[in-house]
Amino acid sequence: METAFKNSSLGYYLFDFPINEEREYDDTRLIQQLHSFAYKVGYWWRFLWFAKDNSSHLGDLFVEVPEKHGCIIFSEFDSYSNSSGTHEQSVFTKDDLLFVSDMVKRYSQYMEGTTTYSLDEYELARPDNELNGAFQSKPKTYPYNQNRRIERAWIFVTFARRTEFLPMKISLYVPLFESLFSSGNIKREVMAKRIANYIQEGSSDVESTMNDAYLFRHKYIHGSELMDYSKLEEQKQLSEKVDNIARKVLTKIFLNDLDIYKEKQSKLYDWFNVLDRR
Secondary structure, three states: OOOEEEEEOOOOEEEEOOOOOOOOOOHHHHHHHHHHHHHHHHHHHHHHHHOOOOOOOOOOEEEEEHHHOEEEEEOOOOOOOOOOOOOOOOOOOHHHHHHHHHHHHHHHHHOOOOOOOOHHHEEEEOOOOOOOOOOEEEEOOOOHHHOOHHHHHHHHHHHHHHOOOHHHHHHHHHHHHHHHHOOOOOOHHHHHHHHHHHHOOOHHHHHHHHHHHHHHHHHHHOOOOOOOOOOHHHHHHHHHHHHHHHHHHHHHHHHHHOHHHHOOHHHHHHHHHHHHOO
16 A cells, blocks of 8 residues: 655645555555554654644544545544643744654654554454444554653653643653653752753753742642642743743754764763763
8 A cells, every 4th residue: 555645735635545456455454554644644743842832733634435435534633732731723834844844854763773663563443333434543552661761751742742731731741851861869950950051041040940840740749739839820831931941952852962862871871971060
């Protein structure tokens, strides 16, 4: 089954999925093929976050199947909220999308040689009492420990963007930074300074924001009252700051330092020590 561009614009994409007449595909195989494609589209969509804070996400993907005299609808995509926990319209320029495509390419190169999803790794369940030909299909997961630091950080970005509840959103951003910069039992003050030294701008403000985020996460996760950030507007401001720092950190890593994260842990720790001395 080949994939080819039929037409494209900044607003939509149309693809052909020609089926070789000499080879028949049963429903299961067809759904697996299409779900694999849908997963890749959703994968790209996540990277719009690198362009700007946004709540853009895929709603539905419609696939017309003339041979079946009908269409297939995919509606299992993640829904994202922006750093304020709201859903608002976002406008992306062509340059934004080109930048996003570059980030996807860099991440894909970083992931070369690692575990990827194949067609056979898609679980497909068809209920006994079928409802409008509905299938449930999703890629199988693999153990968390197989993820490297960059992958773990990206997982936490995704989880943080999925929730609209600001205390949870802020708390999920903290382990993102720990995935990238932790080295043993590091104190939060050292971690905050390390992050500030890495992006090298507004050091005192970045340190203050990260320290606040750490304390906020600690209180929320342990069930304490959020006295310092009890108002929604205060939580929004902290969330927006942390999201902005996360974007700057990951963007710089993707553009300049992906190779260092392929090194052995000892070399990565040496790099952290250099950051700490800045």
